[in-house]
Amino acid sequence: MTKVAIIGAGPCGLSMLRSFEQAEKEGEKIPEIVCFEKQEDWGGLWNYSWRTGSDQYGDPVPNSMYRYLWSNGPKECLEFADYSFDEHFGKPIPSFPPREVLYDYIIGRVNKGNLKKKIKFNTRVVNTKFKDEKFEISYQDKVNNKILKDNFDFVVVSTGHFSVPFIPEYKGMKSFPGRIMHSHDFRDAEEFRDKNVIVLGSSYSAEDVALQCNKYGAKSVTIGYRHNPMGFKWPKGMKEVHYLDRLEGKKAIFKDGTKQEADVIILCTGYLHHFPFLEENLQLKTGNRLYPPKLYKGIVWQDNQKLLYLGMQDQFHTFNMFDCQAWYARDVIMNKIKIPNNKEIESDINKWVTMEEKLENPDQMIDFQTEYTKELHEMSNYPKIDFELIRKHFKEWEHHKVEDIMTYRNKSFSSPVTGSVAPIHHTPWASAMDDSLKTFLDK
């Protein structure tokens, strides 16, 4: 019997498990599956942890989510085609839920089945080798500190790529008398009340961590971008300036001449695609981009087509794109989708990578990832979902952010699955200090 290893039980790993479950329900004989998850529970980044650094077993904590995180895109854009928000919550809910609400939704879908028994929790894959047409996986039972081995025909890597921080050094850091940290270790914005905060970076973490600090009472927030400013209309107490040149004592000095007193530096400088648990010739080596090279259809490892990667792209689309990838991967594993010859693989990858390299603005990037997801969607029996509406929503959302970064989370969108329109949330995001599921769902 074909044996499949899934590494990671975050949203991607759960999509993979769900795809097999659906095939089984339709009467198909599915392979034997073992999912390895190094945390004690499922949900990946959405399984919030107060921990930073390493866990009780000495293993680095993968979690990068923080207490007051709310969805940064409309929930309608990530809705599962086979499990709507209306079905889970029994009513339409607002478009930008906090972390706990989205976690509840992700887990609601998998809790319905018997999937948990396929997962080995507290189990970390430490090495994967390909020999004699099989993958030999070594894994650590963290609780008993034992290394074990097993062989598989296929390996699905769904370990995420926002867990290992990229930490650059700036001049003067060694003698800076305040706190220096990466957004990976950011947990609670309250910590920075009345502090002068410097945020370095210009992507989603920089934007949101900076806004959080402002919202929860930081004295000042100064964002230092490297290449391009985000350029939003920042609220009082925030500014965006060009690149940190150096720190002199408590003073941050930027390339544009700005000088700012600093108590804390938060590096929102992104993450590394890091796969130390795969032998080198199986490792995807890429930055955070919309079409990482060497992955056919963004999934199948070009040099060994029994190795599949999920969710390795930079992400506009998330959960339903992961589903489309998982359904495709399932059909490759079950031999329902045939992988073409090496020449065709090479030319398909080149086509997408070349297109990606020409993208100039967020609208084009949204179009690119929508086209990619739609193509995958058409190749499997993943249920119907309106990706054209999702495309439209993403563009509208981008424009809302440009209009007002403080209010874009108060808007409402319609579901690409049920068509229902989200109610406006009872409290505008900027004044909603309690992000619990109960408060969010209360009328």
Ligand SMILES: Cc1cc2nc3c(=O)[nH]c(=O)nc-3n(C[C@H](O)[C@H](O)[C@H](O)COP(=O)(O)OP(=O)(O)OC[C@H]3O[C@@H](n4cnc5c(N)ncnc54)[C@H](O)[C@@H]3O)c2cc1C
């Ligand atoms: C701060 C932050 C906020 C985000 N907010 C949003 C948002 O609002 N909306 C949105 O759609 N997306 C958001 N994302 C994007 C996020 O990438 C996806 O939502 C999603 O979590 C990706 O799922 P994944 O399964 O690929 O990875 P992850 O969620 O990272 O899950 C990977 C799993 O693999 C496990 N694992 C890793 N290595 C091993 C190993 N060697 N052995 C065994 N298990 C292993 C980890 O423990 C983890 O459980 C956010 C990301 C970050 C960093």
Ligand SMILES: NC(=O)c1ccc[n+]([C@@H]2O[C@H](COP(=O)([O-])OP(=O)(O)OC[C@H]3O[C@@H](n4cnc5c(N)ncnc54)[C@H](OP(=O)(O)O)[C@@H]3O)[C@@H](O)[C@H]2O)c1
């Ligand atoms: N729900 C939410 O609200 C929320 C909040 C935070 C994050 N997220 C998610 O988390 C994921 C990761 O986002 P991310 O922003 O952490 O990573 P990212 O999108 O990969 O961005 C990395 C950023 O680091 C900058 N950078 C890299 N090296 C630098 C250096 N030496 N100095 C200054 N800047 C440097 C890059 O700038 P250049 O452009 O100059 O290279 C880029 O702006 C995304 O999927 C995002 O959606 C969501």
